[in-house]
Amino acid sequence: MWTIIHKMGSPPWFFRFSGTLVRWLLPITIALLLVGAVWGLLVAPPDFRQGNSYRIIYIHVPAAVVALAGYYVMALAGAVSLIWRIKMADITMRAAAPVGAVLTAIALVTGAIWGKPTWGAWWVWDARITSMLILFFLYLGVVALFEAYENKTAAARACAVLSLVGTVNIPIIYKSVDWWYSLHQPASLKLTGESAIDSSMLYPLLLMILAFYCLFALTVLLNMRAELVWAHRESSWLKQLAGGA
Amino acid sequence: MYFESLSAMWHMDGHGIYVWLAYALTAIPLALTVWLPIKRIRQHWRWLEAEQRRVAPAASRTVNEAGV
Amino acid sequence: MTLLQASQVGIERGDRQLLIEVSFSVRGGEIWQLVGANGVGKTSLLRALAGLARLGVAGDIQRHASVLYLGHASALKLSLSALDNLRCHPACDVTASQERIASALEKVSLAGYEDRPVGALSAGQQRRVALARLLLSEAPLWLLDEPFTALDAAGCDWLEARIREHVEAGGATVFTSHQPSRFGALQQDLDLTQYVA
Amino acid sequence: MTLLQASQVGIERGDRQLLIEVSFSVRGGEIWQLVGANGVGKTSLLRALAGLARLGVAGDIQRHASVLYLGHASALKLSLSALDNLRCHPACDVTASQERIASALEKVSLAGYEDRPVGALSAGQQRRVALARLLLSEAPLWLLDEPFTALDAAGCDWLEARIREHVEAGGATVFTSHQPSRFGALQQDLDLTQYVA
Amino acid sequence: MLPDSPLLSLHAAFTRQFVRHMRSLMASPADVANPLLFFFMVVTLFPLGLGPDPDRLATIAPGILWVVALLASLMVSAKLFASDFEDGSLEQLALAPYPLAVLVLAEVAAHWLTTGFLLALVSPLFAIMLGLPEQGLSTLVASLLFGTLCLTLIGAVGSALTVSIRRGGLLLSLLIIPLNVPVLIFGTTAVTEAVIGGNPESWLALLAGLALGSLALTPLAIGAALRVSLDS
């Protein structure tokens, strides 16, 4: 166990390993996304209540689910980097933030687009939607803080502190938004609840969720590799790789 | 295939505009999040190779180890 | 007695390696002047010695005594008077009575300016307020970044005398300055040019 | 040709009269150094000469030429590069091409630092960026407040040479400094101690 | 030595100053995005504070959007001349051989373009989130365009007056909030009229008039105030 963690902490090893991983992940992700999208868009039957607009679910839900998971990945990496000072951890954190922000934005935008035909409004202040919006701000905060620092080592430290503070807060934020929503008890709206979803619609959804997880892993790895190449441009192992020794 | 024709697929009983818009607004940023780091890696890699060529002009080119 | 020990210190700023393998040790009674052209890394090294900079600092720095650091910024609140500024210094190393502070201010020729907001003093006078701390702190190791800046001739002489006094009492001083050596045989120069990466 | 004429100038700051009846005139080809202890009023007088301070300034100050003023603060935007800082200087007196600015920066030994944010330069390097303006401006009358501060020996020499060149071309310089006179017979000292109120 | 005269035309000096400021603003795109984000986030605070009921939110939306725009403009104008004052740029501006009012107008223009103007352009997004009826959107944009121009100019006067005062930020709010009240009233009334199908044009015209008036008068006031600040 420890040896694996130590290996992961070693840039040369990670660089090689992630190179292999990326070469496999890239085609797999693209294939999964294409199959899932075609299945969801063209093959699956329409929902009996919402008609065809429900097809947005195949991007909306995966984006939302992965965005949520992404914050925990980021915060965990931040904690590891702060406590154990493992450099790879803060590179992970930094690589995850923009991807998470994009996925959150996608969940928000597709949700808004879905809302128009379904509720007749682009936006409502539902508990889950509001939490998602706040998550978006949290992601943006990490990205913006990182960009604002000129010294990137310091930037990584600062982001680690921020994402940790954010993580401690996330359960509180979620709970409070839930209470807020249930207290005000809006009469008019209701998200499609736990309606039993037909398996003909479920399989493409599960496929897309898997595809988005792969996509998340892929983009995080790519961002990390970009970061590594630049950070270690002076070190011999990378020069050797580049020089073709 | 659920739809009978291309235009039915495009129209989706009036919801087409929403569905296609949503997919487009997803596809573009996702493509960018994959493409931008790849571009950056390639740039950095080219810089590194140039640097190596300056240091050791004799070294021959090899496979693209950038991984993408 | 060794007050400060730097071994193989390397300094990196903004992705550029400035200095490598700086090693020296400062003992009680010594005066060290960091010399080198603009931008060589004097301030960066001094901050590393004080423990303010850690990112980008390689090697090992050991401090065996408490430190009085005086940087470019003087840590003065411009809206407070000189008295108040010294009484509640943020480093908490000034623990003197009102009278002792007033007499320190007198020694730096600021008698009569004790109660004015520091913001209404001239550049040199503000510097003098900051330097009054040298009379009030107990720290044995002084790290001073361009302490002679903005002082007139009398001020420079006073500062020189104060540093001599301090090292005679067993303290040590590391300072930067672009002016020629003031302490003659008493001082040692650390020319950073030779450590440039 | 008289570039600046001060007659019976009195300076008051914060309800206290600092200087009275300062009279002198600066002509093309002259170098004036304002001398005096810390707090005597050098900066205040220089700002009055530049026209920046008016309240509390008595007497008559006439400027017959455009002025280049360089104060303690260097008017640099720390987030901009040296090039950008000089290209769009707020005083609008720098009207040079990219190449001329780059070559001016080279002359102040900042080649290679043109495109870095000025905030990531050392104290002396920032000062040099500000001083590069002396190579780009056309103003005949230079008013410089402690221009030698933070510069290393080479920088001071460069500045000295630049001022000599300027006055040889018919310009004039009034500056303050606590360092001993650098220009020998070429310079005139205005000792403010004799005008203290 | 070259002839001792201003080397640039007034117009060129204005442009130069404008470019300088734009460049320094653009040096970090985050700075441009920040006021928009601030607007966005503060708008989201209101549903959290007031409850999610869409009908109630829709009725108060014009007021909330306008108050938040005013606050956003307040927060950014607090900084308008602060860095120029601290780093000595203001001294240099005052010594330049051009009217201070013109140079300052260039800075304010650059500032408005990157804050108020952008804010007006993206405001429909936030309006939709608060459920503002769609017929109010175009009026909202127009009113914010004129309105933020007034707010920025008035904010600049306040900033110029308080720039030499340490911790002047909040004092500034006190000085300029009362001056901004007419802008706020005209702006919200215009939007409300548009929503209920009334006549927003006359209110928009009033706002445009205010903007023109400020454009003509405030630069002089700003210049004078800056000179006072430098001299203290």
Add this chain to the structure above:
Amino acid sequence: MLPDSPLLSLHAAFTRQFVRHMRSLMASPADVANPLLFFFMVVTLFPLGLGPDPDRLATIAPGILWVVALLASLMVSAKLFASDFEDGSLEQLALAPYPLAVLVLAEVAAHWLTTGFLLALVSPLFAIMLGLPEQGLSTLVASLLFGTLCLTLIGAVGSALTVSIRRGGLLLSLLIIPLNVPVLIFGTTAVTEAVIGGNPESWLALLAGLALGSLALTPLAIGAALRVSLDS
């Protein structure tokens, strides 16, 4: 030479730091009054923006008061460590032979006393202006007391993270507004419950818990963030 050990107890160091900060805040009483005035003026903007209908104002009063309190705290925390950073005090703090977290807590405490605490005390005045029913007043004060403490501590984390960044003011809002959401929700809910005769105590207890939690955890984060800022 005297013995080389901290000469003050931790407690004395805390007190000294607290006094220093209080003194510098008190050096201009206007600075203390400013956040209150800001609160006052922004609260008056709402009737102007939303129309003067008293019933409507009363129902939204808790939300508005709380949102404005949050904004006021945001504006003041932006400055919390700014001047300490610029004038070098922060370097000296970091070199002091005491835990940075303790010294920083002293500053934050002084800061809160002169802003949040005072604001909570005078808030009934503004509440009455907005027509908040009287049974809500005591809960408002209590909720603001706990709430502003949280807001100040969270604001201090944000301020510490952004202090070395030029023009960090608005970035700060981005960082801390999301973290402040629970405080806002608990606060407004407590006041609303009190007004409708419900059960505000549990919400107040939640707020108090948040305040205690922040008091225990944020000083460490602030200290760590300040060291990063100094080191950048």
